[in-house]
Amino acid sequence: MASSSITFIGYDLPPRDGIFTEGDTPICFRVGERHFIALHDTLIRQSEYFAARYPNKQDYYDTVFIDTDPNIFEHIINFLRTGIYPLFFDVSTQTFDHAKYFPLLAESQRFGIKKLVDWIANKKYLSAVRITKSVIVLDDISSGHLQDYLNQGSPADGQVEVSTSWTMKNFYLCPRGIRLHNGDRSRCGRNCEVYRRRRGGRVEFEERRVLSAIITTTKISIDSEYCLNDAK
Numbered sequence: 001m002a003s004s005s006i007t008f009i010g011y012d013l014p015p016r017d018g019i020f021t022e023g024d025t026p027i028c029f030r031v032g033e034r035h036f037i038a039l040h041d042t043l044i045r046q047s048e049y050f051a052a053r054y055p056n057k058q059d060y061y062d063t064v065f066i067d068t069d070p071n072i073f074e075h076i077i078n079f080l081r082t083g084i085y086p087l088f089f090d091v092s093t094q095t096f097d098h099a100k101y102f103p104l105l106a107e108s109q110r111f112g113i114k115k116l117v118d119w120i121a122n123k124k125y126l127s128a129v130r131i132t133k134s135v136i137v138l139d140d141i142s143s144g145h146l147q148d149y150l151n152q153g154s155p156a157d158g159q160v161e162v163s164t165s166w167t168m169k170n171f172y173l174c175p176r177g178i179r180l181h182n183g184d185r186s187r188c189g190r191n192c193e194v195y196r197r198r199r200g201g202r203v204e205f206e207e208r209r210v211l212s213a214i215i216t217t218t219k220i221s222i223d224s225e226y227c228l229n230d231a232k
Contacts, residue, residue, distance in 0.1 A: 028063040031070040042081050048112025072103050085119045085227045089129055130221040140210040158219035167212050170205040
């Protein structure tokens with residue numbers, strides 16, 4: 001006889017002998033088209049609903065049907081099993097999926113999971129993510145400074161955004177017309193300064209159109225300890 005499959009910790013696994021240790025009391029649920037299995041102690045530890053429904057540790061052979069969204073119920077079971085608060089945060093958009101918390105809040109209230117209700121209702125999940133930004137302004141990226149910076153790579157836990165614009169800049173001119181000295185007066189040595197004094201001592205500049213860049217680095221830090229049930 002073919003065996004059916006059950007969902008255990010988010011994966012479809014075929015039931016087999018020896019999956020539970022001695023003294024475990026598994027309880028099976030059917031939610032929509034999915035099946036879940038959890039231990040008695042896991043269910044009653046933080047859920048008033050399951051504690052009332054299954055007051056005694058005994059063998060429960062029948063599969064219990066629960067009329068709810070299996071995708072939401074999965075988070076209920078995972079929280080009861082692991083004690084890790086759900087964090088619906090999109091790193092690419094740097095936003096929380098608040099709409100996903102609403103049905104989970106309703107189900108948390110239904111199953112009497114006070115800590116999970118508190119986590120969602122008071123938006124404590126907002127404190128689990130920290131977003132910091134740093135800004136670097138490069139006045140003239142034609143010199144290759146931008147490429148040098150980008151070659152350093154982007155942080156694995158963040159994003160780098162580059163915006164450019166054209167601006168006018170006073171460009172230093174070497175009094176002796178040495179091209180390597182242009183743009184940076186410190187490149188001129190004693191001979192250049194003597195030559196300048198002989199010509200009246202005026203420092204000359206030329207207004208040029210240069211490309212500037214603003215580099216914004218966003219770093220995202222997730223406090224995993226804050227998401228643990230025991231840390232609350």
